[in-house]
Amino acid sequence: MAIAMAVMNVGTYGFTLVAARMLGPKEYGAVAALMGLLLVVNVLSVGLQATGARQVAADPSHRERIENRILVTARRSAWALGLLCLVLSPLVTLALDLGSYLPALLVAAIAVPLTVMGGQAGIFQGEKKWTPLAAIYLGMGLGRLGFGALGVAVRPDATGAMAGVLLGAVVPVLIGGWALRRRRGGEGPGPAPMRTVLREVAHNSHALLAFFALTNADVVLARITLDAHDAGLYAGGLILAKAVLFLPQFVVVIAFPAMASEGRSGCTSRASPSSAASASSRPRAPGPSASSSWSARATPAARSSWSSSAARSTPRSSTSCGSSPCSAPSSR
Numbered sequence: 001m002a003i004a005m006a007v008m009n010v011g012t013y014g015f016t017l018v019a020a021r022m023l024g025p026k027e028y029g030a031v032a033a034l035m036g037l038l039l040v041v042n043v044l045s046v047g048l049q050a051t052g053a054r055q056v057a058a059d060p061s062h063r064e065r066i067e068n069r070i071l072v073t074a075r076r077s078a079w080a081l082g083l084l085c086l087v088l089s090p091l092v093t094l095a096l097d098l099g100s101y102l103p104a105l106l107v108a109a110i111a112v113p114l115t116v117m118g119g120q121a122g123i124f125q126g127e128k129k130w131t132p133l134a135a136i137y138l139g140m141g142l143g144r145l146g147f148g149a150l151g152v153a154v155r156p157d158a159t160g161a162m163a164g165v166l167l168g169a170v171v172p173v174l175i176g177g178w179a180l181r182r183r184r185g186g187e188g189p190g191p192a193p194m195r196t197v198l199r200e201v202a203h204n205s206h207a208l209l210a211f212f213a214l215t216n217a218d219v220v221l222a223r224i225t226l227d228a229h230d231a232g233l234y235a236g237g238l239i240l241a242k243a244v245l246f247l248p249q250f251v252v253v254i255a256f257p258a259m260a261s262e263g264r265s266g267c268t269s270r271a272s273p274s275s276a277a278s279a280s281s282r283p284r285a286p287g288p289s290a291s292s293s294w295s296a297r298a299t300p301a302a303r304s305s306w307s308s309s310a311a312r313s314t315p316r317s318s319t320s321c322g323s324s325p326c327s328a329p330s331s332r
Contacts, residue, residue, distance in 0.1 A: 004134030011141025015148035015168075019161050022152045025232025030158040032235035033096050033223040034107055036216035038165075041111045043212055044081055045118030047205035048074050051197060052122020067123050071180070073197045074119025082112040096223050098158060106162035113169040120176030132179040136172040143171030 020028050052070040056063055085108035092104040117136065124133040144165060151164025222234040 004137040008137040008141030011143075011145035014145045015164075018145070018149045019152055022156050023158075023161065025230075026228040027157050027161075027232075029223055029228055029232030029235050030096060030098055030103065031161045032232070033220050034092075034103055034158065034162060035165075036219045037092065038107055038110060038114075039216055040209070040212045041081065041085060041107070042114050042118075043205050043209045044077060044111075044201070045115045046208060047201035048077070048115065048118040048197075049122035049125065050204055051200045052119055053125040055197075055200075056123055056126025057128075063127070069193050069197060070119050070123060073194045074116050076194070077198065078112045078115035081115055082108050085111050096220070097228070100159060103158040103162045106159070106166050110162070110166045110169050113166075113173045117169070117172050117176060120173070120180060123180070124176075132176070135175050135179065139172035139175045140168070143168035147171075 019031055023031065048070065052067075052074075055066050055070065059066060086105065089101060089104035089108055092098070092107070093101050096104075098104060117140075121133055121136050124130075124136070145168075147167035148161060148164035151160040151162075151167070154160055155163070219231075219235050222231045226234060
């Protein structure tokens with residue numbers, strides 16, 4: 001698990017470096033703002049993973065029924081969230097001055113596989129089956145890096161970058177679906193069981209939603225209020241400012257199902273994703289390899305600020321979004 005999470009973090013960080021290097025401040029500022037929004041959207045995936053892990057671990061005698069309920073709820077809520085993001089895409093395009101509707105539409109599309117993945121990962125985490133969970137994390141990190149780099153290479157703008165992120169987000173869902181292939185079938189849960197899952201997700205995730213909304217508001221506001229070039233430089237500088245928010249995720253992933261299992265004996269009945277919000281925050285920014293291509297266009301003060309923050313940046317333990325107490329993969 002530790003190795004898989006390290007690879008996932010390196011992969012997502014590597015995509016950030018590739019995007020920053022190949023896009024430059026103007027386009028990277030747009031990508032950073034979109035990835036910030038994607039982290040907020042990914043909260044539903046985080047909540048589903050946490051809820052699924054707790055319910056599966058807390059009631060092993062009804063595991064099959066619970067897993068089916070989690071999977072169906074994840075799929076339906078994924079399409080609902082995607083539709084909501086689709087409706088809001090014109091507003092996002094206008095607010096972030098993207099110049100095209102495609103990047104915002106791609107964010108709506110990315111929300112679907114990220115949310116489905118949260119339900120899948122929650123099942124494996126609750127069962128303490130670390131091999132398929134590690135495979136999902138590997139697929140997320142390597143898929144983000146590989147397809148993200150390909151997208152930027154084919155089309156060096158925000159649209160190409162987000163298209164690569166979309167393809168990368170599909171990879172862990174395919175892995176999770178393959179691992180769960182023998183558990184499919186049976187009737188879907190009725191409205192009442194689904195409401196129970198969503199109620200717990202809402203209860204556990206509202207603080208996490210506020211956390212991500214507040215911690216990613218600055219990069220979005222920078223894109224709205226600053227010059228496109230300066231907004232890109234600001235997005236790069238966030239790496240240093242938010243470094244204090246990171247905590248090791250590996251411990252959280254291993255401990256969370258155990259905490260839920262203890263609840264059966266009255267020790268701990270429920271764990272909230274918000275208690276590990278800092279572990280799931282994964283802001284990304286360009287590193288030293290990106291700064292050299294920008295220095296010619298930056299002011300002396302901006303070059304100094306950028307070089308200082310980039311030189312001190314290192315890959316860290318991090319989630320698409322994306323991303324989480326359950327280590328939901330990063331959206332960044």
